[in-house]
Amino acid sequence: xxxxxxxxxxxxxxxxxxxxxxxxxxxxxxxxxxxxxxxxxxxxxxxxxxxxxxxxxxxxxxxxxxxxxxxxxxxxxxxxxxxxxxxxxxxxxxxxxxxxxxxxxxxxxxxxxxxxxxxxxxxxxxxxxxxxxxxxxxxxxxxxxxxxxxxxxxxxxxxxxxxxxxxxxxxxxxxxxxxxxxxxxxxxxxxxxxxxxxxxxxxxxxxxxxxxxxxxxxxxxxxxxxxxx
Amino acid sequence: xxxxxxxxxxxxxxxxxxxxxxxxxxxxxxxxxxxxxxxxxxxxxxxxxxxxxxxxxxxxxxxxxxxxxxxxxxxxxxxxxxxxxxxxxxxxxxxxxxxxxxxxxxxxxxxxxxxxxxxxxxxxxxxxxxxxxxxxxxxxxxxxxxxxxxxxxxxxxxxxxxxxxxxxxxxxxxxxxxxxxxxxxxxxxxxxxxxxxxxxxxxxxxxxxxxxxxxxxxxxxxxxxxxxx
DNA sequence: GCGTGATGCAACGAAATCGTCACCCCCTCC
DNA sequence: GGAGGGGGTGACGATTTCGTTGCATCACGC
Numbered sequence: 001x002x003x004x005x006x007x008x009x010x011x012x013x014x015x016x017x018x019x020x021x022x023x024x025x026x027x028x029x030x031x032x033x034x035x036x037x038x039x040x041x042x043x044x045x046x047x048x049x050x051x052x053x054x055x056x057x058x059x060x061x062x063x064x065x066x067x068x069x070x071x072x073x074x075x076x077x078x079x080x081x082x083x084x085x086x087x088x089x090x091x092x093x094x095x096x097x098x099x100x101x102x103x104x105x106x107x108x109x110x111x112x113x114x115x116x117x118x119x120x121x122x123x124x125x126x127x128x129x130x131x132x133x134x135x136x137x138x139x140x141x142x143x144x145x146x147x148x149x150x151x152x153x154x155x156x157x158x159x160x161x162x163x164x165x166x167x168x169x170x171x172x173x174x175x176x177x178x179x180x181x182x183x184x185x186x187x188x189x190x191x192x193x194x195x196x197x198x199x200x201x202x203x204x205x206x207x208x209x210x211x212x213x214x215x216x217x218x219x220x221x222x223x224x225x226x227x228x229x
Numbered sequence: 230x231x232x233x234x235x236x237x238x239x240x241x242x243x244x245x246x247x248x249x250x251x252x253x254x255x256x257x258x259x260x261x262x263x264x265x266x267x268x269x270x271x272x273x274x275x276x277x278x279x280x281x282x283x284x285x286x287x288x289x290x291x292x293x294x295x296x297x298x299x300x301x302x303x304x305x306x307x308x309x310x311x312x313x314x315x316x317x318x319x320x321x322x323x324x325x326x327x328x329x330x331x332x333x334x335x336x337x338x339x340x341x342x343x344x345x346x347x348x349x350x351x352x353x354x355x356x357x358x359x360x361x362x363x364x365x366x367x368x369x370x371x372x373x374x375x376x377x378x379x380x381x382x383x384x385x386x387x388x389x390x391x392x393x394x395x396x397x398x399x400x401x402x403x404x405x406x407x408x409x410x411x412x413x414x415x416x417x418x419x420x421x422x423x424x425x426x427x428x429x430x431x432x433x434x435x436x437x438x439x440x441x442x443x444x445x446x447x448x449x450x451x452x453x454x455x456x457x458x
Numbered sequence: 459g460c461g462t463g464a465t466g467c468a469a470c471g472a473a474a475t476c477g478t479c480a481c482c483c484c485c486t487c488c
Numbered sequence: 489g490g491a492g493g494g495g496g497t498g499a500c501g502a503t504t505t506c507g508t509t510g511c512a513t514c515a516c517g518c
Binding site: 425 | 463464
Binding site for chain 4: 195216
């Protein structure tokens with residue numbers, strides 16, 4: 001999740017890699033042998049493992065298989081380090097399901113590039129933080145709102161208000177409920193602020209402003225389809 | 230709180246339910262028959278409908294279908310009241326899409342429990358959208374940030390910035406990346422705005438400000454544990 | 459150490475945002 | 489159709505928030 005695990009039996013190599021990673025802004029932890037590597041992978045849940053194939057005792061292939069066989073580590077991306085020219089190693093590595101490989105000796109630059117590439121590739125999409133109903137799309141990660149694909153500028157308060165309404169489509173939300181959720185006001189407070197913000201929202205929604213319906217005496221409601229009659 | 234619509238032809242039952250709901254803090258309105266029920270549901274937009282299946286003229290199934298066919302009421306949760314032992318009624322009811330059912334005679338306690346359960350279920354949006362790392366908790370729904378449980382006021386920009394950093398803990402985000410994600414700036418723009426906001430964030434984070442580390446020449450990084458390398 | 463470039467920081471003015479108020483309209487119930 | 493209450497709307501001032509600027513400070517390569 002946060003760090004990169006370097007597995008190599010040569011300390012010089014580990015230090016070299018760690019240094020370059022650090023310069024590029026990555027944290028790293030190191031393991032000198034396969035057994036330690038597997039343990040650290042399970043415990044520290046790194047974002048990526050850089051794995052040398054030449055290891056004493058438990059070699060890189062064995063480490064790799066072990067990682068893939070444990071649910072805690074089976075999805076971790078692995079960048080394999082192979083000796084130059086050993087083509088069969090490359091082939092075996094990739095066919096086993098490694099995410100990439102790089103040959104020794106390698107240039108630091110290339111290493112970083114590959115690391116970034118892998119992380120970019122495997123980086124999880126934002127955890128379903130997009131609310132989408134019809135033409136409405138609310139991106140909670142970037143606090144952005146799109147209407148029919150076109151971005152619409154909303155202030156933070158407007159965003160929260162719209163989100164509160166859209167979260168329960170078709171259901172009326174009481175004024176006090178909305179004031180609580182958006183402003184944090186306790187009940188019993190009487191204010192016209194809500195009305196004003198509803199108005200501003202409707203304006204920004206243009207023709208779709210009617211999707212926010214007034215429920216007299218209760219509050220407001222977001223409807224997914226504007227109803228006729 | 231929210232209004233609940235009670236639909237039953239027997240006045241005694243309606244009163245009984247209404248009384249218990251009231252004691253539990255809910256408001257209620259009542260309809261003695263299906264036609265009235267549909268009208269009231271459209272007009273009053275209740276948060277929940279308690280619907281008896283045995284009704285004169287328009288029976289519960291018909292009411293239910295009618296509700297689902299109208300956009301104003303199609304999303305309303307329905308709690309069905311069925312006669313005891315009529316298993317086929319339960320099956321039909323649930324397969325139609327009712328949110329829950331309860332058999333007559335029922336205990337008031339159980340009724341309230343189910344009502345609360347449904348409201349809880351339907352009020353919470355499907356996506357809880359809370360990012361939590363260590364003492365840090367970001368609530369994307371309410372744009373609120375808590376540090377060790379205590380709320381900390383962040384502006385919308387600060388919230389987005391912190392979110393961007395926290396989304397990939399331990400990994401440095403480049404300046405251009407952050408400017409793109411938070412401000413929507415394209416690259417090549419040179420500005421000190423990012424620095425300033427990082428500073429303001431660190432201030433508001435107090436002692437935890439050091440969790441945002443500077444990666445010289447690259448950008449910034451959020452670390453879950455202070456200092457490591 | 460020294461110099462260079464990157465970052466930290468404080469202050470400031472501009473702009474956006476917010477909440478309130480007054481006034482009007484509309485709906486609903488007599 | 490009249491009264492009363494709730495909601496719509498426009499305007500305004502206060503506040504918050506933002507991005508920039510200038511200068512101090514720091515890290516890193518030499």
